[in-house]
Amino acid sequence: xxxxxxxxxxxxxxxxxxxxxxxVAGIYxxxxxxxxxxxxxxxxxRRAGEKARLAMIGSMLALADxxxxxxxxxxxxxxxxxxxxxxxxxxxxxxxxxxRFLGRSQLFVGTLPSTPLCEAAICLNIHGxxxxxxxxxxxxxxxxxxxxxxxxxxxxxxLLLGAGCGELLALLLEQSGKAHDYSHSxxxxxxxxxxxxxxxxxxxxxxxx
Amino acid sequence: xxxxxxxxxxxxxxxxxxxxxxxxxGFMSQQRPFTPITRFPTTGIEGVVAATVPDSSYDGSLSLxxxxxxxxxxxxxELPADTELFLxxxxxxxxxMEQEILLHRTEKCAPTCGSLLARTKxxxxxxxxxxxxxxxxxxxxxxxxxxxKIQAGxxxxxxxxxxxVVSEFVFSGFASxxxxxxxxxxxxxxxxxxxTLGEAAGVIVLASxxxxxxxxxxxxxxLTGWNMTCDAVHITAPRSxxxxxxxxxxxxxxxxxxxxSEIGGIIGHGTGTVFNDSMEINALNAVFNENARPxxxxxGGVGHTLGAAGIIQAAAAVKAxxxxxxxxxxxLREPMPGAEHMVSDQAQKLATPxxxxxxxxxxxINAVLLIEECS
Numbered sequence: 220x221x222x223x224x225x226x227x228x229x230x231x232x233x234x235x236x237x238x239x240x241x242x243v244a245g246i247y248x249x250x251x252x253x254x255x256x257x258x259x260x261x262x263x264x265r266r267a268g269e270k271a272r273l274a275m276i277g278s279m280l281a282l283a284d285x286x287x288x289x290x291x292x293x294x295x296x297x298x299x300x301x302x303x304x305x306x307x308x309x310x311x312x313x314x315x316x317x318x319r320f321l322g323r324s325q326l327f328v329g330t331l332p333s334t335p336l337c338e339a340a341i342c343l344n345i346h347g348x349x350x351x352x353x354x355x356x357x358x359x360x361x362x363x364x365x366x367x368x369x370x371x372x373x374x375x376x377x378l379l380l381g382a383g384c385g386e387l388l389a390l391l392l393e394q395s396g397k398a399h400d401y402s403h404s405x406x407x408x409x410x411x412x413x414x415x416x417x418x419x420x421x422x423x424x425x426x427x428x
Numbered sequence: 429x430x431x432x433x434x435x436x437x438x439x440x441x442x443x444x445x446x447x448x449x450x451x452x453x454g455f456m457s458q459q460r461p462f463t464p465i466t467r468f469p470t471t472g473i474e475g476v477v478a479a480t481v482p483d484s485s486y487d488g489s490l491s492l493x494x495x496x497x498x499x500x501x502x503x504x505x506e507l508p509a510d511t512e513l514f515l516x517x518x519x520x521x522x523x524x525m526e527q528e529i530l531l532h533r534t535e536k537c538a539p540t541c542g543s544l545l546a547r548t549k550x551x552x553x554x555x556x557x558x559x560x561x562x563x564x565x566x567x568x569x570x571x572x573x574x575x576x577k578i579q580a581g582x583x584x585x586x587x588x589x590x591x592x593v594v595s596e597f598v599f600s601g602f603a604s605x606x607x608x609x610x611x612x613x614x615x616x617x618x619x620x621x622x623x624t625l626g627e628a629a630g631v632i633v634l635a636s637x638x639x640x641x642x643x644x645x646x647x648x649x650x651l652t653g654w655n656m657t658c659d660a661v662h663i664t665a666p667r668s669x670x671x672x673x674x675x676x677x678x679x680x681x682x683x684x685x686x687x688x689s690e691i692g693g694i695i696g697h698g699t700g701t702v703f704n705d706s707m708e709i710n711a712l713n714a715v716f717n718e719n720a721r722p723x724x725x726x727x728g729g730v731g732h733t734l735g736a737a738g739i740i741q742a743a744a745a746v747k748a749x750x751x752x753x754x755x756x757x758x759x760l761r762e763p764m765p766g767a768e769h770m771v772s773d774q775a776q777k778l779a780t781p782x783x784x785x786x787x788x789x790x791x792x793i794n795a796v797l798l799i800e801e802c803s
Binding site for chain 2: 292307308311319323327328332334338344347351355367
């Protein structure tokens with residue numbers, strides 16, 4: 220489990236944290252230079268948008284938090300309710316103010332809710348199902364969705380990437396909804412509790428920074 | 429197969445008009461209902477065509493997607509209140525965001541897919557609804573997730589709705605990528621030059637085997653297999669050899685216990701772009717080798733309808749199984765290399781009532797379904 224925002228990244232199981240005043244790119248540099256987790260080559264990091272960068276780093280840290288260096292055939296499910304609204308507005312505003320002549324392709328490719336998830340899959344060489352999910356139930360609903368997906372796949376893992384308010388929560392689940400490589404089993408209620416405490420911790424970090 | 433979800437109804441609104449039969453007859457006639465875009469300026473590429481829905485009743489008081497889905501809701505079977513709704517879309521109510529920006533409105537719009545989800549939930553009057561957005565594979569992905577939940581006994585009924593509309597947002601984006609064929613798409617053709625945008629709303633209702641018997645519902649076809657993979661190669665281009673699409677197809681065949689030669693036909697993604705169609709043909713040749721199966725793309729007729737594409741394909745598969753044939757390929761002049769024994773400008777008979785439906789999308793997402801006759 221990992222939580223990332225523009226100034227901090229936290230790994231739940233290993234208790235590691237990274238800080239930078241240079242945004243998500245700075246956090247990435249901190250992670251690389253620390254050599255404390257398996258190095259994953261995020262080759263597309265520089266060209267990716269902010270949300271995709273968060274997805275790449277969050278996925279990498281969640282895998283590393285579980286002692287893994289690759290996602291294999293894990294599923295990636297995005298959630299959080301923001302979709303790609305900021306990217307949609309950025310693309311179409313740019314198109315409109317420039318005379319409605321031709322859009323910028325590099326802005327257009329970021330306008331799907333599934334784009335950050337696919338960017339993470341590309342960087343980490345993950346080949347499972349990828350989709351963005353939303354329903355009324357928040358984190359509980361996406362955990363239930365992931366559990367159902369893993370049951371129908373007869374095993375494997377799922378990375379859940381929840382984005383909102385400039386931060387991203389990355390959870391790695393195994394079949395039956397248990398978090399990978401934890402000393403005790405976590406149910407949905409536990410996950411919700413951890414999520415809220417991590418958010419609180421991240422908020423405190425931001426204030427300290 | 430005993431627990432496989434059953435397709436109990438299918439309805440479509442496409443450029444051919446309202447209804448599955450209307451759409452099927454359009455495919456069979458090889459008519460291309462493409463018309464020049466007049467909904468928004470296409471500066472620099474005047475005369476470019478799209479497959480828009482001929483609908484004079486739309487007054488602009490709500491999103492076009494909401495309007496089209498409302499029409500399909502009127503034809504949906506009476507279903508229990510706890511029926512789960514799955515919505516497949518890529519940009520949802522993007523026309524509302526366009527208006528906000530172009531008219532300099534100050535109020536902030538809601539996210540476009542989520543707002544369409546809320547509207548669709550109200551239109552169909554259902555308590556439980558989920559959005560599944562997986563680029564142009566959204567339709568098959570949503571059908572797969574609904575089917576899996578029925579097979580697992582989590583739900584008994586599912587409404588799977590898909591909708592996207594021809595918008596300035598999407599058109600300008602695909603144009604910026606050089607992906608639009610100005611004169612109209614020709615899937616799997618040697619001289620294919622890109623896609624034609626289309627718009628549609630489609631609804632498939634799935635039910636458990638038990639529910640169809642208990643409630644006396646029509647049994648149109650059975651959704652017996654699904655598999656999803658990701659190329660993880662490039663954010664817009666597919667992996668050229670189609671390896672992950674091959675894996676998805678082989679996984680379905682293996683799980684279903686059938687051989688490639690038992691597949692009767694394939695409804696491909698077939699956008700008409702150079703790269704997509706090439707990848708698909710490479711993948712199909714890798715799986716089927718000398719046992720080439722009949723292949724058809726709906727997009728030669730109804731255009732690329734994005735989130736609705738998989739829904740249209742599943743509905744077309746129902747009709748193809750009933751008629752035991754695939755329609756002639758709309759827009760085809762000369763098959764592209766490698767597809768000579770797959771596509772045809774004549775209707776092709778199915779050797780078996782088993783159809784694969786393929787979706788692929790940006791980011792390398794692949795989603796494949798196996799649809800069979802209901803015995």
